[in-house]
Amino acid sequence: MKKRIAYHALGCKLNFAEASSLSGDFISHNYMQVPFNQEADVYVINTCSVTETANAKSRKAITKAIRKNPSAIIIVTGCYAQLKPDEIANIQGVDYIFGTGQKQSIESIIEDLTKQKTPQIISSDFKSIEGYYPAWSSGRTRSFLKVQDGCDNFCSYCTIPLARGHSRNIPIAKILKQAKAIADSGFKEIILTGVNIGDFGKSSDESFYALLQALGKIDGIERYRVSSIEPDLLHHEIIDFVLEHPKFMPHFHIPLQSGSDSMLKLMKRKYDTALFRERIEYIRNKNKNAFIGIDLIVGVPGETESLFQESVEFVKSLDVSFVHVFTYSEREGTQALKIKPIVPHSERKARSEIMHDISESKHHQFYLSQQGQKRTALFEQSKHKTLMYGFTDNYIKVAIPNNKKFINTIKICNLDELNPKGFFESKI
Numbered sequence: 324m325k326k327r328i329a330y331h332a333l334g335c336k337l338n339f340a341e342a343s344s345l346s347g348d349f350i351s352h353n354y355m356q357v358p359f360n361q362e363a364d365v366y367v368i369n370t371c372s373v374t375e376t377a378n379a380k381s382r383k384a385i386t387k388a389i390r391k392n393p394s395a396i397i398i399v400t401g402c403y404a405q406l407k408p409d410e411i412a413n414i415q416g417v418d419y420i421f422g423t424g425q426k427q428s429i430e431s432i433i434e435d436l437t438k439q440k441t442p443q444i445i446s447s448d449f450k451s452i453e454g455y456y457p458a459w460s461s462g463r464t465r466s467f468l469k470v471q472d473g474c475d476n477f478c479s480y481c482t483i484p485l486a487r488g489h490s491r492n493i494p495i496a497k498i499l500k501q502a503k504a505i506a507d508s509g510f511k512e513i514i515l516t517g518v519n520i521g522d523f524g525k526s527s528d529e530s531f532y533a534l535l536q537a538l539g540k541i542d543g544i545e546r547y548r549v550s551s552i553e554p555d556l557l558h559h560e561i562i563d564f565v566l567e568h569p570k571f572m573p574h575f576h577i578p579l580q581s582g583s584d585s586m587l588k589l590m591k592r593k594y595d596t597a598l599f600r601e602r603i604e605y606i607r608n609k610n611k612n613a614f615i616g617i618d619l620i621v622g623v624p625g626e627t628e629s630l631f632q633e634s635v636e637f638v639k640s641l642d643v644s645f646v647h648v649f650t651y652s653e654r655e656g657t658q659a660l661k662i663k664p665i666v667p668h669s670e671r672k673a674r675s676e677i678m679h680d681i682s683e684s685k686h687h688q689f690y691l692s693q694q695g696q697k698r699t700a701l702f703e704q705s706k707h708k709t710l711m712y713g714f715t716d717n718y719i720k721v722a723i724p725n726n727k728k729f730i731n732t733i734k735i736c737n738l739d740e741l742n743p744k745g746f747f748e749s750k751i
């Protein structure tokens with residue numbers, strides 16, 4: 324009888340891509356995948372450590388798995404496992420803890436997994452992290468494809484360079500093989516992910532632009548989306564390529580983090596608001612329908628009331644479609660801990676609410692601006708009785724009557740009426 328593997332990923336798209344790849348490793352060793360809330364023989368938890376809340380959620384997922392089946396083998400990996408292996412080792416019932424650079428070693432021990440009296444910690448400090456764990460997901464319609472890992476930037480508030488090591492990638496030729504395998508599995512869409520994907524090519528003497536050009540030629544994949552890319556690395560040639568190539572969706576995700584130049588300096592970001600505005604306007608002048616999501620962190624040390632107001636005014640002035648708002652939390656080992664003044668927690672919360680309101684309004688305005696258009700959407704399997712959902716090229720959620728024959732197909736949809744739930748219903 325096949326053993327059962329269940330996995331759970333927290334945090335970024337990269338973690339999801341890696342977790343499902345890890346699950347694929349088990350499946351090729353005669354395991355079957357079951358949902359995380361069901362009894363399994365092995366649980367893999369790919370943790371996140373981006374905030375203190377993420378650490379807490381990671382611990383919760385680990386204890387949930389242990390409670391579900393106390394005799395199951397519990398494997399914990401990811402950023403929290405890299406940064407705080409001892410905290411995880413204190414959770415009774417954990418068997419293996421793999422640092423982010425050791426994910427690849429998990430496959431080599433699949434045949435030998437046993438319940439441990441004390442957890443085995445397989446980790447190393449970030450300087451020696453060389454491991455690049457390739458990842459793509461095993462869903463049905465859209466697959467993540469990890470093209471890069473790590474970061475060399477050391478922004479003052481971020482632990483990712485500590486948790487994932489320096490920037491590195493595998494060569495384009497190997498990524499193309501993975502993309503072909505994804506196409507052969509029937510996927511229509513690939514979402515390119517990485518920690519700092521604009522940095523792609525550093526370790527293979529190639530470029531992100533060259534990667535996009537090569538991927539555009541793969542048969543079978545009809546849509547690509549580029550996930551979060553640093554503004555200073557989002558060069559015009561990349562924007563032009565994404566907006567002009569029929570397989571690349573007009574969808575951008577660009578981290579701003581603050582709309583105040585003083586804060587960007589304190590955060591050790593590599594651009595200023597003028598460069599950021601230039602990038603947004605460049606995209607907009609070429610395509611007014613492109614979806615542009617931006618990231619923002621509120622409450623970072625040094626963010627006085629007036630600097631926050633500067634940030635608010637800047638964000639309001641940008642023609643963007645969505646703002647992903649994050650609330651700052653202290654991270655061990657980061658330079659931000661030395662910066663004053665510290666923003667009180669109640670104020671961080673209030674600032675987050677203000678930015679969320681701005682985001683909601685921008686998102687709504689963007690959806691309204693699309694009313695009356697015809698756009699193509701890729702439809703996914705749905706558990707809803709009457710509706711199935713998809714996303715248009717420019718990331719608008721749209722529903723059509725549920726019909727199995729439309730799963731994993733791209734349809735032209737009329738965006739006639741925005742319903743109160745925040746998506747368009749189309750009759751196609």
Ligand code: SF4
Nearest residue numbers: 474476477478481483
């Ligand atoms: S660019 Fe900055 S925020 Fe992004 S992963 Fe690198 S250090 Fe962290």
